[in-house]
Amino acid sequence: MRTYKAHIIDTPSPDAFRILENGYVSVSEEGRVVYIGSQCPVETGELVDLGDRLLIPAFCDLHLHAPQYRNNGLAMDLELLPWLNKYTFPEEMKFAHVDYARRIYSRFVHELWMQGTMRVSVFATVHPEATRLLADLLRKAGLGAYVGLVAMDRNAPDGLRNNALQAFSETTNLDRYLGREGLVRAIVTPRFIPSCSEEMLTALGRLANESGLPVQSHLSENMHEIDWVHQLEPDATCYGDAYHKYGLFGQTPTLMAHCCYTNPQETQLMRLNNVCIVHCPTSNTNLASGMAPIRHFLNNGIKVALGTDISGGHYMSMLRVIQYAIQTSKIHYAQSQGKMPFLSLAEAFYLATKSGGSFFGKVGCFDLGYDFDALVIDDAYLNFDHYTLPERLERFIYIGDDRDIRMRFCQGRLLPEPPL
Ligand code: GUN
Ligand code: FE
Numbered sequence: 001m002r003t004y005k006a007h008i009i010d011t012p013s014p015d016a017f018r019i020l021e022n023g024y025v026s027v028s029e030e031g032r033v034v035y036i037g038s039q040c041p042v043e044t045g046e047l048v049d050l051g052d053r054l055l056i057p058a059f060c061d062l063h064l065h066a067p068q069y070r071n072n073g074l075a076m077d078l079e080l081l082p083w084l085n086k087y088t089f090p091e092e093m094k095f096a097h098v099d100y101a102r103r104i105y106s107r108f109v110h111e112l113w114m115q116g117t118m119r120v121s122v123f124a125t126v127h128p129e130a131t132r133l134l135a136d137l138l139r140k141a142g143l144g145a146y147v148g149l150v151a152m153d154r155n156a157p158d159g160l161r162n163n164a165l166q167a168f169s170e171t172t173n174l175d176r177y178l179g180r181e182g183l184v185r186a187i188v189t190p191r192f193i194p195s196c197s198e199e200m201l202t203a204l205g206r207l208a209n210e211s212g213l214p215v216q217s218h219l220s221e222n223m224h225e226i227d228w229v230h231q232l233e234p235d236a237t238c239y240g241d242a243y244h245k246y247g248l249f250g251q252t253p254t255l256m257a258h259c260c261y262t263n264p265q266e267t268q269l270m271r272l273n274n275v276c277i278v279h280c281p282t283s284n285t286n287l288a289s290g291m292a293p294i295r296h297f298l299n300n301g302i303k304v305a306l307g308t309d310i311s312g313g314h315y316m317s318m319l320r321v322i323q324y325a326i327q328t329s330k331i332h333y334a335q336s337q338g339k340m341p342f343l344s345l346a347e348a349f350y351l352a353t354k355s356g357g358s359f360f361g362k363v364g365c366f367d368l369g370y371d372f373d374a375l376v377i378d379d380a381y382l383n384f385d386h387y388t389l390p391e392r393l394e395r396f397i398y399i400g401d402d403r404d405i406r407m408r409f410c411q412g413r414l415l416p417e418p419p420l
Contacts, residue, residue, distance in 0.1 A: 001034065001045030002027050002412075006055035006376065008036070009393050010365040011350040019389050025055065027372040031412020036366050054377040054392060057364050058118035058408060059318035060356030063216070063257040063278040063307025065123045066134055067092045067101075069108040071311040076286050080222040080312075083287060088311075092125045092150075093159045101130035109137045110418050114402045115317045116375045118410040119144040119360050121216055121255055121278075121307075123189055126150050126162040128170040132177060139184045141418040142410050144360055144373075148189025148216055149174055153200045164203035171204075175213060183411060188252075192218040193229045193242045205247035214253040214359075217243065220266065221258035222289045238266040240275070250275045253359065257307060258283075259297070260290035267300055276303040276359065279351070281324035283312030291328045295340040298347075305356035306348075319397050322348045345394055376407035 008023040026035035026044065035041045068088060075087040095101045112120060120138075122145055124131035135147045151167035152160065162170070175186040188208045190196045196204070208215050220226055220239045229239045236242035240256070243249040249256075250273025257278040262270070270277065279292050297304055306321045307313070313321070322345075329342040343351075357364020363371045382395050382404070396404060408415045 001029065001043065002048060003035070003041060003044035003046070004048050004050055004055060005040075006050035006053050007389050008055045008366060009389065010057050011346050011354055012365050012367055014347045014350040014355075017346050017349070017390060017393070021389060025366050025372070027412045031372050033366050033368055033370045033372055036368065050376055052380070053406065054379065054389070054396070056375050056377060056393070057353040057357070057366065058116055058373040058375050058410065059352050060119040060305065060360070060364060061112075061117045061308050061316075061318055062121045062255055062276070062305040062356045062359060063280055064120060064310040064313070064316070066105055066108045067095050067125045068311035069104050069111070072316070073314045074311070076314070078287075079224065080287050080289060081224055081228075089157055089160050093157065095125040095127045095130040096159060098129050098133060101127070101133055105130070105134045105137050106418070106420055109141050109143065110420050111316050112143060113141055113408060113415060113418050116402065116405045116408055117316070117318055118373045118408065119357060119363060121146040121148075121187060121359065123148050123150050123191075123216070126152060126160060128173065132174060135174065135178055135184050137418070139182065142183070142413050142415045144183040144363070144410055146185055146187035146214060146216070146359075147174070147178070148187045150189050150191050151200055151204055152191045152195035154197050155194050164197070164199045167200060168203045168207050171207060171213070172211070175211060186213060188213050188215045188248070190215075190217050190243070190248060192225070193233060193239065194225065201243070201246040201248065205251075208252045209247045212252055214255070215248050216255040217248070217257070219243070219256035219259050220261045221284070222287070223261060226261055238263060238269065240266040240269045244269060244273070249273055255305070255359065257309060258289065258292060260284055260292045262292075267297070267302065271300055271302050274303065276305055278305050278307040279325060280307045280309035280313055280321070281328045282314060282321055283309035285324065285328065286314055287312050291332060293332055293340065294325065294329055294343065295332065303355065303358075304351055305359065306352045317401065318352045319400065322352050322397055325351065345397065349397070372409055372412040374409040375405050377404050378406045379404050
């Protein structure tokens with residue numbers, strides 16, 4: 001056992017921060033929280049005094065594309081569908097080459113570590129070798145992840161398609177290779193409806209339901225995309241129903257990114273099926289997609305997490321996503337004449353930690369029994385005057401960055417810097 005003494009800040013509930021000035025948190029050998037409080041526990045094990053630093057939960061990024069890492073900060077001049085064709089698909093095709101994949105994926109994993117993102121649900125590509133390599137690099141780094149071999153058999157160039165049989169068997173192989181006990185596991189990943197034929201969706205639905213594997217995909221991101229889905233799947237009552245029909249919409253734990261234009265019927269289907277929306281506000285503004293009405297989803301009892309959606313989103317820090325989530329919610333607030341309250345800092349922080357973390361088990365805060373996923377923040381540079389602890393956290397979130405992160409823990413393990 002080990003006990004850390006620091007200024008501990010987390011969000012056990014979205015209403016408010018829990019702040020323990022000079023608090024203590026004890027972590028078991030298995031990496032779980034066994035004590036949290038203002039008093040020093042009777043048994044501490046090794047006591048690690050972190051001084052005037054902040055101890056916060058590490059971040060969870062529930063939607064991003066590892067093979068798009070090279071395009072970060074590029075290609076913001078098009079909307080979703082032409083953006084995919086012009087910039088994204090050509091880049092993803094390069095992952096047929098394992099050497100290229102190793103170079104980009106090593107940097108990707110390094111940046112997750114750097115930005116304090118300890119858990120991800122990530123899209124790879126259609127290439128099984130490169131996808132396994134990504135999973136290996138994440139495992140080696142000690143990060144937690146769901147890794148998806150992307151399934152796509154239509155409306156994509158040669159070299160970036162697999163077929164239903166391949167997607168089924170290669171995802172099954174990845175699941176067997178990774179197992180269900182470790183921090184890195186497989187997830188069923190239909191890219192989106194325009195990429196997946198009926199045969200593909202049938203195969204993936206069977207796979208998810210027989211194996212119990214979770215599912216991730218994209219939903220109602222862009223108006224042209226939605227019109228296209230209605231043409232491709234005329235029998236579906238809404239875009240979400242096109243997944244639901246095949247058992248890919250909450251029959252197993254499911255993440256759906258974006259939902260900028262989810263209508264009441266789709267909202268209802270998500271609520272009934274416990275589908276988690278992954279809100280990606282940086283991507284939604286970069287691709288001029290729209291703004292997901294997050295307050296509306298929260299009011300309807302829908303689970304919401306946050307994602308960078310690299311490289312639709314331009315930067316891998318979840319700090320920026322928290323900030324954009326609040327800022328875009330303020331535009332909704334203003335446009336609704338105040339009827340849609342904007343997200344508080346605590347709410348947005350909760351979405352990036354405990355809400356996203358719940359997809360991985362007990363992850364995302366320092367409640368008893370939770371995995372100790374934590375960041376040690378040294379904000380001495382920002383804290384040059386008499387700031388309170390809530391002010392220090394707010395300043396770190398808005399104007400801090402990876403330079404302020406001094407230690408990163410995933411499930412109790414202090415993670416060393418992975419090789420580039
Ligand atoms: N929809 C289908 N593929 C993608 C992708 O790579 N990024 C985003 N933002 N949306 C998608
Ligand atoms: Fe995406």
